[in-house]
Amino acid sequence: MMNLSEKLKYCRTDSNLTQAQVADELHVSRKTISGWENGHSFPDTTSLVLLSDVYHVTVDDLLRDDRLLKHYAKVNNAHLASHKICQFTYYANIVLWLLSYVELFRPAGMHSIMIPLLLLINLVVYLTHFSGWYYFKKIGRLLKATICFILIFMIHVVLDIIDANFLDYMSHSELHFLVGFIFGRFILIMLISISIETIVFFHPFNRSGSS
Numbered sequence: 404m405m406n407l408s409e410k411l412k413y414c415r416t417d418s419n420l421t422q423a424q425v426a427d428e429l430h431v432s433r434k435t436i437s438g439w440e441n442g443h444s445f446p447d448t449t450s451l452v453l454l455s456d457v458y459h460v461t462v463d464d465l466l467r468d469d470r471l472l473k474h475y476a477k478v479n480n481a482h483l484a485s486h487k488i489c490q491f492t493y494y495a496n497i498v499l500w501l502l503s504y505v506e507l508f509r510p511a512g513m514h515s516i517m518i519p520l521l522l523l524i525n526l527v528v529y530l531t532h533f534s535g536w537y538y539f540k541k542i543g544r545l546l547k548a549t550i551c552f553i554l555i556f557m558i559h560v561v562l563d564i565i566d567a568n569f570l571d572y573m574s575h576s577e578l579h580f581l582v583g584f585i586f587g588r589f590i591l592i593m594l595i596s597i598s599i600e601t602i603v604f605f606h607p608f609n610r611s612g613s614s
Contacts, residue, residue: 408442410465414458415440429453485532489607492529499525500598507559507591509568519591526597533605548604556596563588 405413415425415436422436429436429450438444446454455462499522506518539545563569572584 406442407445407465408440411436411446411454412440414454414460418458420457425454425457428457485534486607489529489532489534492525492532493601493605493607495525496522496529496598496601500595500602503591503595503598507563507588507595508566519594522594522598526594526601529601530605533607535605535607538604548600551603552596552600555599556592559592559595563592 415422422433422440426433426436431450435444439446451462451465455465499518502518503522506514506516539548569588573581
């Protein structure tokens with residue numbers, strides 16, 4: 404019984420097609436086709452459907468390969484794990500975003516450098532597992548997200564400037580302290596703005612691509 408790589412090579416030659424011709428049909432590189440036929444990599448499910456159309460065989464005939472089924476099972480498990488991480492860090496982002504206002508406004512002198520640090524780490528983890536980037540391929544959506552980010556950032560800058568604690572620091576601190584303080588506030592406001600943007604535009608459960 405032939406494995407997938409052997410089937411792909413057999414079907415291609417039986418159809419009198421070159422690797423370059425198949426690559427053009429699937430909009431991939433010839434090297435990708437070669438990798439599939441040599442068993443160095445596997446086509447994804449979309450490519451499998453396209454290959455079955457090009458070679459006029461059923462997807463089921465191509466899928467009868469234990470290595471391929473194990474590969475797809477592994478890919479599916481990785482996807483599920485990534486989705487769980489995405490869910491957890493999304494909700495953690497909401498909590499850390501709310502806590503970040505403690506650091507921004509420092510009520511009763513309370514503040515902690517750990518809040519923005521944890522917020523930064525959580526945002527990096529979430530965005531690296533976020534799978535809905537295609538949502539922003541439309542220029543209108545990207546422009547809307549950009550405008551909202553700028554507005555959110557500017558609103559928080561104004562809120563910070565009129566805050567009594569900020570004004571007190573500005574009037575009673577030395578220059579070298581103020582430079583570091585202002586830079587720290589800028590980073591914090593940037594993180595808060597990204598956090599809000601993530602909550603609004605990077606929701607992990609509603610990225611269907613519809614308007």
